[in-house]
Amino acid sequence: MEQQKVVLADQEIPRQWYNIQADLPKPMSPPLHPGTGKPVGPGDLAPIFPMNLIEQEVSQERWIDIPGEILDKYLLWRPSPLCRARNFEKLLDAPVKIYYKYEGSSPAGSHKPNTAIPQAYYNKAFGVKRISTETGAGQWGSALSMACAMFGLECRVFMVRVSYDQKPYRRMMMNTWGAECIPSPSNRTAAGRQVLAEHPDSPGSLGIAISEAVEDAVAGGEFSRYSLGSVLNHVCMHQTIIGLEAQKQLEKIDVYPDVVIGCAGGGSNFAGISLPFVRDKIHGKSLRIIGAEPASCPTMTRGPFAYDFGDLAKMTPLLPMYTLGHDYVPAPIHAGGLRYHGMAPIISHLLRLGLLEAASYDQLETFDAGVKWARTEGIIPAPETNHAIAAVVAEARRAKEEGKERTILFNFSGHGMVDLAAYDAYLAGKLVPYQLPDEEIQRALKAIAGFPKP
């Protein structure tokens, strides 16, 4: 019998999140107000987010205490297990040890509740009664629905219509947790009505859904706010519970990774596993930290670093980040959670500083890796997670070629129980390779031309 897992007792859960702002060798450029071109202040964000979360967003404190009521909810599934993938190692036949942090054990099946729970808690503490948000494939919307149910908040989710129609299971999850899930564009907002007037059959987009959710939140008045599931500093910070637990678990078996890997869409699960290790790197540790993104949405590997909007409708501040342009519509790959034109400013900043690396993978090779994983390790990974597994496979191949041992840690962001149609398409040979044409990068540069430079 060989040890497969390191588990932590409830009492061992980390009591603080890690805020990397306190350790940055160079500060980040601030978000800018698109009208004035000046840095955005807390007051600008007050109609959209509760002030306690705005304070977290701009905090420079290294450690932020996790309130007891949040810990109580985290303990429903956290600490999550750290597992060794011995069967997958044998299949790869390379000199690697592979550890993964399994975030699929949350009730929503992904890492998203790590920030949904605190966001619901802080909104409730601020007196908010209703949260509005948007969702693409539905991971974020379902996680926030669950968190709102637990804290007695109303939840409205604007879900991109094409996903609402094609992926009914996550909509059903939201309903089961008591949330209202509205296909977007809808006639509930001016933004939605405008789109419907021009395109009655619009399939929707994340850009439109964000516009609807923000408008709905602001229109809701004093007790209504908006919530975002990735990209922002406080969201990435909540996710550091992943990396902090992993560090505790690795210490118990006296292991330190040579390589840390996470898939990256908006950047929050990658931030979650990696930021505590970036801290080690800033303090002299030698390791590589790799974000795995889709070849069809290669924000970090091919996009410019620039100020750009977080959404199509230009309702957000200008954010300093790697971007493919706020008007970019990624190919309809199955890893819906990675179809985002931008990248979390904190991840973008660390990539610029050389503290992180990025690599892109075609959808086909990610599903190849995911199916191999399922048949050796059991768990069927989410399509997003398959990108991290593809990066692990690439690292293992390199280790074999170089004849050098290495220890890999990656974030297993979620299981694929609600994404099985994607596997069905892959196994039926319906997925084709896709590389972003160079013209798209030129288009992205045009979209941000004239914006301030970070």
Place this chain on the structure above:
Amino acid sequence: MEQQKVVLADQEIPRQWYNIQADLPKPMSPPLHPGTGKPVGPGDLAPIFPMNLIEQEVSQERWIDIPGEILDKYLLWRPSPLCRARNFEKLLDAPVKIYYKYEGSSPAGSHKPNTAIPQAYYNKAFGVKRISTETGAGQWGSALSMACAMFGLECRVFMVRVSYDQKPYRRMMMNTWGAECIPSPSNRTAAGRQVLAEHPDSPGSLGIAISEAVEDAVAGGEFSRYSLGSVLNHVCMHQTIIGLEAQKQLEKIDVYPDVVIGCAGGGSNFAGISLPFVRDKIHGKSLRIIGAEPASCPTMTRGPFAYDFGDLAKMTPLLPMYTLGHDYVPAPIHAGGLRYHGMAPIISHLLRLGLLEAASYDQLETFDAGVKWARTEGIIPAPETNHAIAAVVAEARRAKEEGKERTILFNFSGHGMVDLAAYDAYLAGKLVPYQLPDEEIQRALKAIAGFPKP
């Protein structure tokens, strides 16, 4: 911060299964050969099962060692957590402490891999190359597909056609794990072709699917066998890992339950949580142990105890059990795993001896309990598990009425991520109450008239 879970380290996993045969105050009646009316011997079963599993089926040894290779696979997700449902307790507002053993963390999302892994292992060890089985809603078929992938065995699953068409996700899981999933009735077997000749549009049934799987296994010859996911002694024994772990975990917090609950279809998950506690009861411990079954398929609460076939096609031995008649077709409730006309002989025997109790619940009250659970504890339960939760709610109500404290342990057999359509129907008000008419019990008695009496 309040403790929510008790976790065991890998090293603490039980190394033996518990075989209750060694502790029975009165031996079970044997299965009978339908032709001769004589007890079935190992030789009769040899074309269907490998001899090492047949030996387990008839073993009288109290403890059976779990081979290291099985433990290695168990450790992919086991030991499973024992959790306290504090939020659900608060909602119920009754003097109860509720603990649950969470079996949804397996890669297949249910307790089924606890026996799928050993069955694949023992078949492999016996030299078998291909396993055939049947599945209704797909929990068993998917679990066995995963286990066969891990041990390099071919797997063929005959899936009831109406489920194959209506519930594509579990079929996709089987394919992802490399198994072949065939809608039944099929033209692959004589049994299937006969049904199709008479009813080309037959929706199929578990009875037909069993016939096809057994025929396919026997036709496959020397290296081909059949596998069953519940009912049999060795299957129930593999599942005792659940109760054995739970006992270790409860000991750590110095708790002993007043009531142990599991949902019951074929009986294996109920056996898994309860048999180690039945042992305690035989040795003088005072506790109640309750099997929760559907009101529409009330095998234990309304069926006679009798010899009956395990399948419609009369291909199995005659089993001594509570039964609604081998020709009974349960109402199409969403808890597909509980739609079985019989009950595991070992559970039936213990019920007769007064060591177990049974209770039935209407589908509507089970979903009411399940939705309340999801909105407080997070996890969306499988429809089968909702029956156990309904029994917990009933026990809590009784405790409140009586003003007596009690500690409840139940088996959370699986999550409902692939059963969300059932919640959708419930939330849309499409489920209606159903009570089995008395005439059905009369029909059951007719079906078994003339069979030997146990």
